[in-house]
Amino acid sequence: MRRWLLPIGLLAALLGAWQIAAGSGALADLLGLESFLVPSPAEIASALWDNRSLLTENAWVTLREMLLGFGCALVLGVAFALAMHLSTTLRDAFGPLIVASQTIPIMVIAPILIVWFGFGIGPKLAIVALICFFPITVNALAGLRSADPEAIKMMRTLDASRLQILWRVDVPTALPQTFSGAKIAAAIAPIGAIFGELAGSDSGLAHLIVQDNAQLQISREFATVVVLAAMALALTGLVALAERRIVTWR
């Protein structure tokens, strides 16, 4: 109870202070701005409601980029981790390259991908997958390699094949750490989608933000940010929920 009440109470207090400061026009005066440029939480909430169909439409675009990119990274990351776990040659070959891939600045890559693949979902998906791939692969591989060598010996005396040891010992051992990687990936997936859309897009929440900013639609811009944050939270929550359902022995 306390775990929920404290942060919710703090959030309510902050929103209340913001409401008073912005609603009275004091905040806009302080910043020397027109009051419509400094919306109050109530105005943001009504912008959220008034633009619900526009926001839903664009949120769906961004959500799809996030989910598909994250899904691709999860499948590829786990597949790479398994391959590198089973083959020392593959591990030695790919390991340094995967670490090096992290040094590629995504802001620089994003526009190139837009040039190559256009304004559609493709480049966004690639960018999200690219940034999600690393935490998933690295954590899954570390998890696979952390299996208890004594348990593996025990399985060998119980006539287990290499694949049976992989499935019955290595993979379950790796699950908690793989989920840790997936949670990090889920938290950064929206960032990838936003970079992709900022580099060039005709729809999506980041596309909307750029338009709103140009048109000084500040309350709708804030409303868009709220939706984006909610989506990021939902995706991390979804991964945490899956972990609780799957890793039941902890």
Added chain:
Amino acid sequence: MAAKAKGFAVAEPLPASTDASGTSVSVRGLGHSYGDLRTIERLDLDVPAHAALGVVGPSGCGKSTLLELIAGLQEPTRGELLLGEAGDPAGRLSRCAFMPQRDLLLPWLSAIDNAALALRNRGVRRAAARREAGALFERFGLAGFERAKPAELSGGMRQRVAFLRTLVAGKPVLALDEPFASLDAITRAEMQEWLAGALRADPRTVVLVTHDIEEALYLCDRVVVLSARPAKVVTELAAPQPRAPERDDAVTDPAFVAIREQAMHALREASR
């Protein structure tokens, strides 16, 4: 929680091992090193089929390595190891079940699925494997705990599930590495009595490594005392026969006490 050892008297035979007449273990001029570190100097041991050999020695003297060699998990540097006719690692692996010091139950599997691992590894379907392993749960004082996860079991129960897992593998030779070392004194005594009963009902060839001389003399026919690393046999003792079935009677028998003190002395000498 742990059922009393006397509660699960063994009546029916345990899962049949792959050959009824038993498999002998023969160790000839065995030597082993990890790189420059010599763990085993030279060992000659003979365990006839269905006999039990206890191995005691100072900490770190290579006792566990000896068991891993017998079980086919490692290869000797010198000498020969035979389980029945088999000398190659694969042949030894197929004849020897290994029970490690820690129970090593897989935390994500229920007690029954842990016990049935060997069957599942051999391709037996889950339902059939559970039925076969489950038939033994009552006799092991584990009835009602089939679906429990290892974390929900007491230390003694976990150890029994681990032993059940070793027996279900149906192998003629059991290599036991301090199977009861992690248990409290009372549970350990119960488990020793229980294991003695289980082996009387279903004899296997046993090599038992332990720190506990009393345990070795109570459970085994013969006990060898090994020297500090690199290991060699310091002395070999025959356990007093016949032994009372009740552990308390057996270990307080004057003949038992005399041999225990003799072994203790040898072990102290070996540890110098």
